[in-house]
Amino acid sequence: MEDSPTIQWYPGHMAKAKKLIKKNLDLVDVVIEVVDARIPQSSRNPDLKSLLAKKPGVIVLNKKDLADGAATKKWISYFASQGLGAVAVNGALKQGIKELIHMVKQSAEPVLAALEAKGRKRRAVRAMVVGIPNVGKSTVINAMADQVSAKTGNKPGITKGPQWIRVVEGLELLDTPGLLWPKFEDRATGLKLAITGAVSDLVYPVEDVARNLVHFLAEHDAGTLRERYKIGEVDPDPLKTLEAIGKKRGFLATGGVVKMDQTAVMLLQEFRNGKLGRFSLEEPMDNG
Numbered sequence: 001m002e003d004s005p006t007i008q009w010y011p012g013h014m015a016k017a018k019k020l021i022k023k024n025l026d027l028v029d030v031v032i033e034v035v036d037a038r039i040p041q042s043s044r045n046p047d048l049k050s051l052l053a054k055k056p057g058v059i060v061l062n063k064k065d066l067a068d069g070a071a072t073k074k075w076i077s078y079f080a081s082q083g084l085g086a087v088a089v090n091g092a093l094k095q096g097i098k099e100l101i102h103m104v105k106q107s108a109e110p111v112l113a114a115l116e117a118k119g120r121k122r123r124a125v126r127a128m129v130v131g132i133p134n135v136g137k138s139t140v141i142n143a144m145a146d147q148v149s150a151k152t153g154n155k156p157g158i159t160k161g162p163q164w165i166r167v168v169e170g171l172e173l174l175d176t177p178g179l180l181w182p183k184f185e186d187r188a189t190g191l192k193l194a195i196t197g198a199v200s201d202l203v204y205p206v207e208d209v210a211r212n213l214v215h216f217l218a219e220h221d222a223g224t225l226r227e228r229y230k231i232g233e234v235d236p237d238p239l240k241t242l243e244a245i246g247k248k249r250g251f252l253a254t255g256g257v258v259k260m261d262q263t264a265v266m267l268l269q270e271f272r273n274g275k276l277g278r279f280s281l282e283e284p285m286d287n288g
């Protein structure tokens with residue numbers, strides 16, 4: 001779904017997404033919720049918990065290569081304290097996938113064991129991947145599928161129902177992810193989603209998003225801003241800092257005025273690609 005980061009979510013879209021997820025939920029034992037490791041709380045869907053009812057879930061903190069390692073560890077402990085299994089992965093490099101597979105199988109164990117106790121034959125665990133746009137759902141599915149890479153289920157020609165991928169012995173995965181809407185609860189959450197690219201650059205003015213990123217970086221690692229953009233001191237006013245960055249990069253209109261939009265887009269791109277380093281935009285205690 002290449003265009004999904006630009007989806008504008010309206011109540012109609014959300015209702016449709018909810019219906020699709022509910023339909024597929026009936027088919028699986030475990031739900032794998034992919035979140036962005038840089039914003040594990042903000043990139044969770046607000047309604048997933050009620051959708052899941054009592055189904056076990058595993059949280060995947062994807063893009064761990066872009067997040068701060070110490071913060072990711074704290075998030076994993078935090079989720080564990082809430083009774084949720086969480087694992088950090090780099091879907092793109094297929095790191096952490098074996099641990100994820102193990103966790104998914106483990107979380108379904110009580111259900112399968114109960115079925116077996118009733119005299120049923122043991123069957124493979126069935127799982128599906130869900131998450132908001134751009135967190136890496138397809139990448140995680142591909143990384144898991146790559147373990148064996150054998151499609152199972154429906155034969156070609158009669159591909160009416162869902163397609164299953166046999167990940168390893170005893171685990172099957174639905175081949176399409178469930179797309180969920182992001183949180184729109186408050187501006188701070190929205191801006192974090194915008195900084196990481198989970199919501200469209202059309203939702204918030206790009207200059208606002210970049211200003212907030214500069215504010216965060218100035219507080220957490222002003223040295224990186226100074227060194228990468230050779231801007232001397234970081235101004236307490238983030239807009240002035242953004243302007244200084246644009247000037248250094250030569251993003252100038254006639255009359256020497258800095259093209260702020262162009263500067264903002266460049267800064268966000270560099271942050272999203274990890275060129276500025278590894279940053280987590282939130283830690284567990286920020287969320288109470």
Ligand SMILES: Nc1nc2c(ncn2[C@@H]2O[C@H](COP(=O)(O)OP(=O)(O)OP(=O)(O)O)[C@@H](O)[C@H]2O)c(=O)[nH]1
Pocket residue numbers: 001002003004005062063064065066089090091092093131132133134135136137138139140177179
């Ligand atoms: N650095 C990094 N990038 C990743 C990782 N996993 C995925 N990406 C990138 O993140 C972007 C989104 O990945 P997708 O797998 O398309 O995400 P998705 O959640 O399926 O996206 P939608 O289809 O838009 O909902 C792509 O540019 C991926 O290359 C990761 O672990 N690290």
